[in-house]
Amino acid sequence: MARRVLITGARAVAALDIARDFAAAGWEPHLADSVPVRMASWSKAPARVHRYPAPRQQGAAFRARIVELVDTFGFERVVPTCEEVFHLAAPALQCRLGERLFVPNLATLRQLHDKLAFARHCGEWGLPVPDSHPIDSVEDLAGFASRSRKWVFKPRFSRFGDSAQVAPDRRALSAITPSPDNPWMAQARIYGEEVCFLGVAHRGELVAFAAYRSSWRLGGGAGYAFEPVAEHHRETLRKIASRLAQCAAIHGQFACDAMFDEAGVAYLLECNPRATSGVHLLTGAGHLAHAIGDGIAAPEAAPRTLYLGPAMVVFGLPQAVRGARMRDWWRCVATGRDVVSRPGDRGPLLGALCDAASFALTGFKHNISTNAAATYDLEWNGEELP
Incomplete structure (x- = not known):
C-alpha cells in the first residue's frame, strides 16, 4: 500500500503542487482545509480533499x-x-502526533515568525540583518519621526506585507498605533534587489532549497511570478539558509525575504516558517516529496520562470497596461509556466478564481482586505496555544 501524506492549507497553490509531487514520488496524497477549496477539489490530481474546523x-x-x-x-x-x-x-x-508532524516546535516558530525576534536571533547567529528596533508605543515611534524616510515600519506579527510602511512621511507615521498587544518594529531600509528563498530542513539540515525574485507583485509585496536569481546570489542565499536551518534547528519548511544592497551584500528581512511559492521551483519529479518525507536531499532547482495564472491575468494584466509593461507581461506568460493548471488539468484555474471570489466576499463581510480574509480563520499572532 502506498504511503500516505496529509497536506493542510489546501487553499494555497503550494499545497496542490506539493500533492502532485508526492503523487509523483509514489505517495497517496490527501489535502485538507477549513474552507471550501475548489481549486484543489476540481483538480485531477490524485488527492482526496478533507475538511477541518x-x-x-x-x-x-x-x-x-x-x-x-x-x-x-x-x-x-x-x-x-x-x-x-x-x-x-x-x-x-506535538505530543499526540510526534514525528508525523513536519513542523518545528512552537517556540522555534515564534522565533521565526516574530519579525523582531527573528532579526535579533539572526544577529546572534552571525546572519546579516538590518538594524532593527522594537516599537511598542507611540512614544517609541516618535523617536523616528525626523528620520522615518530611512526606515521600514511593520507589525511584528503580520503577513503579505499589507501593513508595512516603507519610508513613510510624518503623516503616514502618525497613523501607526503600536501597543504591547500590537507590537511593531522599525527596520533600517536597505536599497537594492529584493529576493526570496524557500528551504526544507530535516532536524536542522537543509535538504531542499530554491531562490527566486519577482517583478510582478500585489500591493502588499506578495509576488505572483517567479524568476531565477543570479547564480552567485543563489549560492550566497543557500549558505544563509543552511546556517539558519542549523542554528534554529528547523524541522520543516521555511522561507525568507532578503535584500542584496547596492554593494552586493545580502540582508535577511523576515521569515515565513511555512511553504511559499518557492515550492513550485522544486516540484514535478518527486524530489520535494523525498526531501519532506525522508530527508533525502533534493537536486538543485532548475532555473525557470513560473507564475500563478489567475493572478497574472487578474492583477498582472492591468498592471502591465497601467505601467506600459505589456511586452514584459507577454514575455513572462510566453516563456513561463502556470503552476495552478496543467495540460489536461485546467479545473484548478477556474477553481482558484472561485476561491478568490469567496475570500473577497469574506473580506467584505468582515470589513477586511481579501488578503486578510485568506488567513482570517488560521492566522497566529503570538498567542499561547494548548
Whole structure:
C-alpha cells in the first residue's frame, strides 16, 4: 500500500503542487482545509480533499479533527502550507502526533515568525540583518519621526506585507498605533534587489532549497511570478539558509525575504516558517516529496520562470497596461509556466478564481482586505496555544 501524506492549507497553490509531487514520488496524497477549496477539489490530481474546523476560532475541534484524520488514514506525514502550521505545532498535537508532524516546535516558530525576534536571533547567529528596533508605543515611534524616510515600519506579527510602511512621511507615521498587544518594529531600509528563498530542513539540515525574485507583485509585496536569481546570489542565499536551518534547528519548511544592497551584500528581512511559492521551483519529479518525507536531499532547482495564472491575468494584466509593461507581461506568460493548471488539468484555474471570489466576499463581510480574509480563520499572532 502506498504511503500516505496529509497536506493542510489546501487553499494555497503550494499545497496542490506539493500533492502532485508526492503523487509523483509514489505517495497517496490527501489535502485538507477549513474552507471550501475548489481549486484543489476540481483538480485531477490524485488527492482526496478533507475538511477541518477553523484552527483560529475552533482550536480544540481542529486538533481533534486532525487526530481523527491521522488515525483513520494512517498518515506518515502531516505537512502544513499556510499559517495552520502554528496550530499544528501546539503542544497537544506535538505530543499526540510526534514525528508525523513536519513542523518545528512552537517556540522555534515564534522565533521565526516574530519579525523582531527573528532579526535579533539572526544577529546572534552571525546572519546579516538590518538594524532593527522594537516599537511598542507611540512614544517609541516618535523617536523616528525626523528620520522615518530611512526606515521600514511593520507589525511584528503580520503577513503579505499589507501593513508595512516603507519610508513613510510624518503623516503616514502618525497613523501607526503600536501597543504591547500590537507590537511593531522599525527596520533600517536597505536599497537594492529584493529576493526570496524557500528551504526544507530535516532536524536542522537543509535538504531542499530554491531562490527566486519577482517583478510582478500585489500591493502588499506578495509576488505572483517567479524568476531565477543570479547564480552567485543563489549560492550566497543557500549558505544563509543552511546556517539558519542549523542554528534554529528547523524541522520543516521555511522561507525568507532578503535584500542584496547596492554593494552586493545580502540582508535577511523576515521569515515565513511555512511553504511559499518557492515550492513550485522544486516540484514535478518527486524530489520535494523525498526531501519532506525522508530527508533525502533534493537536486538543485532548475532555473525557470513560473507564475500563478489567475493572478497574472487578474492583477498582472492591468498592471502591465497601467505601467506600459505589456511586452514584459507577454514575455513572462510566453516563456513561463502556470503552476495552478496543467495540460489536461485546467479545473484548478477556474477553481482558484472561485476561491478568490469567496475570500473577497469574506473580506467584505468582515470589513477586511481579501488578503486578510485568506488567513482570517488560521492566522497566529503570538498567542499561547494548548
